Amino acid sequence: MGSPVHNLTSRAKGNAVAVSASPKRHSRHLLSNTLFRYYFLFSILALCLVLGLVILFIGKTALLLFGQISPLDFFFSFNWTPEEEAFGAAAFIVNTLSLTALTLLIAVPVSVGMAVLCAEIAPKWMKNFIRPVLDLLVGIPSIVYGYLGLTVLLPFLRRASGEGLGDGLLAAALVLALMVLPTICRISDDAIVSVPRKYRDAAYALGSTRLQVIFRVVLPAAKRGIISAVILGMTRAVGETMAVVMVIGNTPQLAKTLFTPSSVLTSNIVMQISNVEFDSTWNYALHMMAFLLLLISFMLILVIRILGRKRREV
Amino acid sequence: MKIFRKFTVTALTAVIAVSTAFAGIASAADTLKGKITINGSTALLPLTLQAAKEFQKLHPKVKIAASGKGSVTGPQAVKKGIADIGAVDWDASTDVPGFKAFEGQVANKVAVIPFATIVNKNVGVDNLTTEQLKGIFSGKIKNWKEVGGADADIVVITRAFGSGTRVNYQAKALDGGDIVKKEKNYKETGSSGDMKTAVATTPNAIGYIDLVYVSGDVKAVKFNGVEATTNNVINGSYKIWAYGYYMTKGQPEGITKEFIKYVQSSKFQQGSLKKLKFIPISAMK
Numbered sequence: 001m002g003s004p005v006h007n008l009t010s011r012a013k014g015n016a017v018a019v020s021a022s023p024k025r026h027s028r029h030l031l032s033n034t035l036f037r038y039y040f041l042f043s044i045l046a047l048c049l050v051l052g053l054v055i056l057f058i059g060k061t062a063l064l065l066f067g068q069i070s071p072l073d074f075f076f077s078f079n080w081t082p083e084e085e086a087f088g089a090a091a092f093i094v095n096t097l098s099l100t101a102l103t104l105l106i107a108v109p110v111s112v113g114m115a116v117l118c119a120e121i122a123p124k125w126m127k128n129f130i131r132p133v134l135d136l137l138v139g140i141p142s143i144v145y146g147y148l149g150l151t152v153l154l155p156f157l158r159r160a161s162g163e164g165l166g167d168g169l170l171a172a173a174l175v176l177a178l179m180v181l182p183t184i185c186r187i188s189d190d191a192i193v194s195v196p197r198k199y200r201d202a203a204y205a206l207g208s209t210r211l212q213v214i215f216r217v218v219l220p221a222a223k224r225g226i227i228s229a230v231i232l233g234m235t236r237a238v239g240e241t242m243a244v245v246m247v248i249g250n251t252p253q254l255a256k257t258l259f260t261p262s263s264v265l266t267s268n269i270v271m272q273i274s275n276v277e278f279d280s281t282w283n284y285a286l287h288m289m290a291f292l293l294l295l296i297s298f299m300l301i302l303v304i305r306i307l308g309r310k311r312r313e314v
Numbered sequence: 315m316k317i318f319r320k321f322t323v324t325a326l327t328a329v330i331a332v333s334t335a336f337a338g339i340a341s342a343a344d345t346l347k348g349k350i351t352i353n354g355s356t357a358l359l360p361l362t363l364q365a366a367k368e369f370q371k372l373h374p375k376v377k378i379a380a381s382g383k384g385s386v387t388g389p390q391a392v393k394k395g396i397a398d399i400g401a402v403d404w405d406a407s408t409d410v411p412g413f414k415a416f417e418g419q420v421a422n423k424v425a426v427i428p429f430a431t432i433v434n435k436n437v438g439v440d441n442l443t444t445e446q447l448k449g450i451f452s453g454k455i456k457n458w459k460e461v462g463g464a465d466a467d468i469v470v471i472t473r474a475f476g477s478g479t480r481v482n483y484q485a486k487a488l489d490g491g492d493i494v495k496k497e498k499n500y501k502e503t504g505s506s507g508d509m510k511t512a513v514a515t516t517p518n519a520i521g522y523i524d525l526v527y528v529s530g531d532v533k534a535v536k537f538n539g540v541e542a543t544t545n546n547v548i549n550g551s552y553k554i555w556a557y558g559y560y561m562t563k564g565q566p567e568g569i570t571k572e573f574i575k576y577v578q579s580s581k582f583q584q585g586s587l588k589k590l591k592f593i594p595i596s597a598m599k
Contacts, residue, residue, distance in 0.1 A: 083412045083475055151515060164469045164499040164518055250474065250502040251495050261501050271504050274384035275476025277413075278394070 055294065062291040065284035074288065080252040082272070087285040089265075091254040093292070096238060096264040098255065099169055099176070099248075103237045107177040107184060108230055112219075114181075115188035115226075120214055131189070137182040146243035149175040154247060163259045167249035170258035175243050180233035187232060191225020192218055228304045235300045239293060241266040265289045347375035348569045354388020354401035355478055357506070357524055358558045361425055362401055364586045365577045372576075376569055385478030389416040389561045398570045400561040403427055403478035407561070410481050411490070421559040422566065424577050426593035428525040428555040429483055430534040430542040432510075436517045439463040441536040448491040450520060456499075458518060469499045471512045471521035479506065482556040483522045487537065526591040548597045557595065 065074065069087055077088025118130055153174060158166040195218050203217045219226070249261020250271050263271070269286050276283045352362055359382035366378035388400025393416055400419075404410050407421045431442060439461055442450075449455035450468055459465045472493050473480040484493060495502075501516075503509045506527050513521040514531040525542055528534045534542045537554055546552035560566075566574050576582060583594035 150511065155515065158517070164467045165501055165516060167501050245504065246508075249500070250504070251500055253495060253497065256497070260497055271474045271502065272476065275386055275474060277386060277390055 058287055058291050058294065061284060062288040065281065065288045068281045068284065074285065078254055080268075082276075082282045082285075085281065087281060089285065089289055089292075091252060092263060092265045092268055092289065095169070095255050095262050096266075096296075099172055099244075099264055100234055100237045102169060102173040103176040103180060104230065104234060106173060107181050107233060110177075111181045111185040111229075111233075112188050112226060114185045115192055116214055116219070118185070118189045119192035120210075120218065131186070134182040134186050138186070142179065142240055142243040143246075145175050145179055146246035149243060149247040157259075161259060165249065165261060166259065167247055167261045168257070168259040169248070169255045169262065171247040172244050172264075175247055176237045176240055179240065179243060180236050183236060184229045184233040187229035188222070188226045191222040191229065194225070195221045224307050228307055231300050231304050231307075235297050238296055238300070239266060241270050245270055265293050346373040346569050346572060349377045349379070350399065350570055350573055351391075351397045352378065352380040352399040352401060352560075353391035353397035354382065354399075354561075355385040355403050355558070356382035357385070357403050357427060357478060358382075358401040358425065360590050361558070361577075361587060361592055364590060365573070365582060368582065368586065369573055369576050373569075373572075376573075378573070384476060385481075386413060386476060389419055392416070392419060392561050392563050395563075398562065399566075399574070401558065402561055403556055403558050404481050404485075405557070405559055411484060412475060412481070416561065419561045419563060420565055421561055422574050422578070423557045423595050424560050424574070425558040425583075425587060426547065426555055426595060426598055427482075427558050428542065428544060428547045428552070428593065429479060429487070429522055430525045430528050430554070431487060431520065431522050431537060432513050432528060432532040432534050433521075434469075434513055434517050434519045435531070435533050437463060437520070437533065439535060441539055443538050444487065444489050447537075448488050451488055451493045452491060453494045453496050453500075466518045467499050469501070469516050469519040470496065471501050471503060471509060471516065471519050473509060473522075474502045474504060479522065479524065483554065486554045486556065487522065544591070544593055547593055555593070558592070 065087075074087060074089050075093070076090050077086070078091045079086040079088045080091060114130070114134075118127055122130065149171060153171055154166040157163070157171055199217050199221055200213055203213045208216070244264060245267045248263060248267055250263050250267055251261040252263050252268060253260065255262035269289055272282070273286055276286065350366075352366070359380065362380045362382075366380055370376055370378060382401075385402045385404070386406075388397070388402040389406040390400070391397035392400040400406070401424075404413075405421045406413070406416045407419050409415045431447065433439065437458060439458060442461060446455065446461045450461070451470060451472070453470075455461060456468055457465065458468055470493075480493070484490065501512060503512050503521075506523055509521050509523050510527055510529075510532060513519045513523075523532075525534075525544070528542070536542070537552060540546050540551045540553075542552055542554070547555045560574055560577070562570060562574075565571075577587075578595070580594075580596065583596060587594060
């Protein structure tokens with residue numbers, strides 16, 4: 001932390017010297033500073049514009065839906081049969097929520113455990129091995145995870161459960177858990193490492209065992225960081241599409257068991273969007289589902305921001 | 315310096331002269347120029363791309379842009395004026411289950427696409443009748459032993475509603491019968507490739523696919539006792555096939571007309587089209 005700040009101040013000092021040495025150079029610096037200010041301002045405005053357009057266009061098409069069917073039908077009916085004009089998205093919404101919950105149920109204990117191992121317990125060589133491996137895992141494209149799920153996980157689940165197909169919430173949750181695990185683990189790891197050393201020293205001085213230090217002092221102190229890690233993992237799980245499409249079965253119905261072939265918001269959109277007519281209720285309904293996904297991830301990010309702000313105040 | 319300038323002028327003159335000469339030759343041989351945009355079915359895309367390549371070689375001033383997505387996007391793009399040709403695997407100028415006719419569009423037959431019923435290699439059944447297939451896809455027949463196979467649950471793999479393959483399979487193989495979703499042993503896939511992988515890797519699975527996709531890792535079953543081969547399609551004994559169409563807004567005109575003519579020409583139909591494992595339209599009586 002110390003060195004970059006130091007570098008900055010020394011560079012600033014160097015600039016000051018140069019400025020006093022040559023006024024020409026000073027005005028050139030001023031010009032480039034102004035130019036860059038406008039450039040940065042332009043960049044951020046362009047980004048905001050794109051984001052605004054996304055919301056505008058998805059939202060505009062989505063809201064056309066409620067001119068044709070009632071919001072009650074869309075949000076509370078479980079019957080999605082577009083060919084018979086039935087557009088109930090409740091099954092997708094419930095499936096999305098339960099898939100996310102199941103994913104986190106599998107991923108969070110494992111990844112927080114790994115984070116504790118990385119930050120507190122493992123010897124240095126092991127940390128140096130685990131951290132780059134986790135970073136690599138974050139970068140693997142989701143289609144690769146999906147393909148592995150289809151060719152390795154599904155046959156295994158079929159044999160283990162005796163089901164004919166194996167597709168369903170469990171398969172999707174296992175693939176997603178593998179995908180979000182490195183994200184949650186690395187961010188929690190950072191949160192745990194940044195807990196001040198004096199807390200641990202104090203706990204040890206009072207006679208705590210290592211387990212007590214970890215569970216009663218370090219984890220509570222890193223709680224907010226870990227929660228934001230979990231929410232970040234959650235946004236990835238909610239929005240993931242390709243890996244889910246390959247293992248969930250893509251059947252628009254409520255997942256009553258772990259092995260019921262079903263569909264979530266993302267997978268249903270990608271399966272059907274290329275087969276619908278532009279100006280149809282069906283198309284509007286799919287846009288509404290996309291809009292819903294946007295809202296969900298905005299909400300999650302808002303929660304992260306609020307948590308982050310509270311942490312700074314403490 | 316002077317020499318240099320002279321040289322440049324000579325070179326430029328030469329280049330201009332040669333290029334005008336070439337342009338002159340090309341335009342003398344060929345009065346066709348312009349741009350054709352083709353949208354629609356992925357099943358017909360290999361054929362469209364091959365035809366576009368050959369057509370552009372014959373007529374260098376014609377630019378053809380082709381892309382593939384769901385079948386229904388073809389006639390839709392034509393309706394909106396985005397594309398000149400919409401490739402689709404059913405006759406979109408008439409009503410089919412789930413899709414209304416596109417008014418004012420003309421369907422131009424370009425190829426015959428055969429489809430096959432496929433099963434996982436562990437399935438012992440070799441032949442299925444229309445009635446048996448109807449029973450399986452509507453969920454009334456749930457076990458392979460009901461159709462002469464081993465005692466195992468049937469796993470139905472199907473394409474999502476709106477797929478051209480599904481439209482044709484329902485119409486021809488299931489005689490208009492329904493494909494009904496089930497709580498267990500039922501899966502929808504998004505493309506022909508996914509369908510093949512799913513059937514190949516799931517024991518006791520049944521599905522359907524374009525005949526060109528059938529290869530060693532899945533088994534094609536006979537339909538009403540007839541094997542799924544191009545010869546059986548041509549002699550009329552195998553019934554699960556459909557025409558592939560190029561939809562146009564009204565009768566095709568200008569270069570669009572010339573391009574469709576080229577695709578329908580016996581040179582292309584008997585050559586490249588056959589090589590891509592489609593069946594020439596002239597083969598059907």
